[in-house]
Amino acid sequence: INILSQYFLFVKDILIFSSCCFFVRWEEEKYEDGVKWKFLEHKGPYFPPEYQPLPDNVHFYYDGQLSMELSLAAEEVALFFAQMLDHEYTTKKVFRENFFKDWRKEMTQEERLLIKDLDKCDFGEMHAMHTAKVEARRNMSKEEKQALKEANQKIVDEYGYCLLDHHKERIGNFKIEPPGLFRGRGEHPKQGMLKKRIQPEDVIINCSKESKIPVPPAGYHWKEVRHDNTVTWLASWTENIQGSIKYIMLNANSKLKGEKDWEKYEVARKLKSCVDGIRNQYLLDLKSKEMGVRQRAVALYFIDKLALRAGNEKEEGETADTVGCCSLRVEHITLHEQLEGSECVVEFDFLGKDSIRYYNKVPVIKKVFKNLKLFMENKQPGDDLFDRLSTSLLNKHLSSLMPGLTAKVFRTYNASITLQQQLKELTNQSDSVAEKLLSYNRANRAVAILCNHQRAPPKTFEQSMANLQVKIDARKEQLSLAKTELKQAKKEAKAKGSSDPKLVERKKAAVKRCEEQLLKMEVQATDREENKQIALGTSKLNYLDPRISVAWCKNMEVPIEKIYNKTQRDKFAWAIDMTEADFEF
DNA sequence: ACGCCGACTTAGCATTTAAGGC
DNA sequence: GCCTTAAATGCTAAGTCGGCGT
Numbered sequence: 001i002n003i004l005s006q007y008f009l010f011v012k013d014i015l016i017f018s019s020c021c022f023f024v025r026w027e028e029e030k031y032e033d034g035v036k037w038k039f040l041e042h043k044g045p046y047f048p049p050e051y052q053p054l055p056d057n058v059h060f061y062y063d064g065q066l067s068m069e070l071s072l073a074a075e076e077v078a079l080f081f082a083q084m085l086d087h088e089y090t091t092k093k094v095f096r097e098n099f100f101k102d103w104r105k106e107m108t109q110e111e112r113l114l115i116k117d118l119d120k121c122d123f124g125e126m127h128a129m130h131t132a133k134v135e136a137r138r139n140m141s142k143e144e145k146q147a148l149k150e151a152n153q154k155i156v157d158e159y160g161y162c163l164l165d166h167h168k169e170r171i172g173n174f175k176i177e178p179p180g181l182f183r184g185r186g187e188h189p190k191q192g193m194l195k196k197r198i199q200p201e202d203v204i205i206n207c208s209k210e211s212k213i214p215v216p217p218a219g220y221h222w223k224e225v226r227h228d229n230t231v232t233w234l235a236s237w238t239e240n241i242q243g244s245i246k247y248i249m250l251n252a253n254s255k256l257k258g259e260k261d262w263e264k265y266e267v268a269r270k271l272k273s274c275v276d277g278i279r280n281q282y283l284l285d286l287k288s289k290e291m292g293v294r295q296r297a298v299a300l301y302f303i304d305k306l307a308l309r310a311g312n313e314k315e316e317g318e319t320a321d322t323v324g325c326c327s328l329r330v331e332h333i334t335l336h337e338q339l340e341g342s343e344c345v346v347e348f349d350f351l352g353k354d355s356i357r358y359y360n361k362v363p364v365i366k367k368v369f370k371n372l373k374l375f376m377e378n379k380q381p382g383d384d385l386f387d388r389l390s391t392s393l394l395n396k397h398l399s400s401l402m403p404g405l406t407a408k409v410f411r412t413y414n415a416s417i418t419l420q421q422q423l424k425e426l427t428n429q430s431d432s433v434a435e436k437l438l439s440y441n442r443a444n445r446a447v448a449i450l451c452n453h454q455r456a457p458p459k460t461f462e463q464s465m466a467n468l469q470v471k472i473d474a475r476k477e478q479l480s481l482a483k484t485e486l487k488q489a490k491k492e493a494k495a496k497g498s499s500d501p502k503l504v505e506r507k508k509a510a511v512k513r514c515e516e517q518l519l520k521m522e523v524q525a526t527d528r529e530e531n532k533q534i535a536l537g538t539s540k541l542n543y544l545d546p547r548i549s550v551a552w553c554k555n556m557e558v559p560i561e562k563i564y565n566k567t568q569r570d571k572f573a574w575a576i577d578m579t580e581a582d583f584e585f
Numbered sequence: 586a587c588g589c590c591g592a593c594t595t596a597g598c599a600t601t602t603a604a605g606g607c
Numbered sequence: 608g609c610c611t612t613a614a615a616t617g618c619t620a621a622g623t624c625g626g627c628g629t
Contacts, residue, residue: 173617173618173619175617175618177618177619182620183620184620184621185596185597185598185620185621188620231591231592231593232592232593233592233593236591236592241620242620242621243590244590244591244620244621245590245591245592246619247591247592247593249592249593260593260594261594264594309595309622309623310622310623310624311622311623312622312623312624314621314622319621320621322621322622324622324623352622353595353596353597353621353622354595354596354597354598354620354621354622355621356596356597390587391623391624392587392624392625395623395624395625406623406624406625407623407624408594408595408622408623408624453596453597454597455597455598456597456598458613460612460613464612464613467612471606535596535597537596537597538595538596538597541595541596542594542595542596543595565614565615565616566615566616567615567616568615
């Protein structure tokens, strides 16, 4: 209990979960439904610096004419574009059109009359100035860099923390997002639009009535100051691209976020105890007379087996065209009675979250295959595959099967259970630490592949692999040399007794050291190659119950620092403190 | 029943920092 | 100690999901 006392809220929740009454007095600490805090005080968000006008020697030219001076507003937006000129997307039609339209809105009447074609704009000097600035920053002296660092730290100290129920907590994102050109992911219809500068007049502050209310920048006022303790955010504003709300919230290491994280994994563990029943149910539902129920069953089969996301509907033309399970269209799957030696294969090809491609060929059971054929009958490629199903219908059904169950719980559950099972399968107590870590990464990778967490191969990937190979070759050479020397030393020792009795021992040690280093590098090369297009971070941070990893570290005698960096250890502090070696997900 | 919106989690890429080799 | 490169951190877009109003 002492160890856990700093996490008494967790302890308390466990006690509630297990309906134990011994520490009932702690339950008083639990706030009534929906209340997230009793006291909240902070300094408000940090605003980005104001726009600095161009120096006189940097010009903008239109249509080959003599330089023209832009109004401040038009100049700022022009510079956003000029800064991006190295990026491929400034060549894209949609990006350019959106930018030009929004830029013209910022121009004065005269400017608008003159500047009618983006192709005739010459941002060359502005772009060069920006490149020079970046270069200058890179070449700053040590002292300058140090001074900059200290200035930044001061801002963090002042704005980066809040007081929540008398605990000082780190804020996750205390800075207002600076203005710029919007770049969505994938083929976003709004790419290139102007993301406007946020003023204090746009910002809602949330804090305790009795706290020190944040003071807006001089000469400005807040949009509103409210005192809503049923939400966790400290400040919010509405962005102008999608009209959605942005929030200032706590860091992941805060008690509020940690508790929520813990709850998420507890719900997933609860699914573990009833997943068999749920699976039997949806297999039965595949034969239902009701088409809606059958569609729900097939969707659930995909969500469970393939870890697909729920797939809410999206407003057409507002965002990139991406889908999840419920929003799959006929064009996204191809049915194969027979493919590569398997029967009833479904070929998936669609863009998911962040326009990441999901491509997979999956053998499915006959009933699912038959149903899919049925759902696709008399439909166009652009029609919904599941026309009788929505995420809200699906989630309503799920929550009736188990309290708190939604589609995304399957992702959490399947990810965590896969990690646990893979770790069991891949690691041996007798392996070296390097081998254990390779196994851990492989288990992690199995999850990342399941969840389709991809990344663009790092730009320097080929080069860095080649570099590593050179080092491996050099080490091999060194090893064979060391071995020869060892042989030589042994021979000499045998022949005439040794002048240096420890020589053989030393040479032996050198060989061993060399072998270890070689192994380590080879393992690293394998790991890196297998990881080329796979991102491990997302699953580690969001899907894998940290207690599985903590318990594994304890069992395998691997220091926790080897698998979690500082940020991750902070976020998972609750798990690191409370988990014993015998934890089972 | 349904669409919309608010709140919150999940996501990949860009930038910064630090580790490790020379 | 310096410099390169990999890892860590920062940033903000893009999802999920519940609740509310019509």
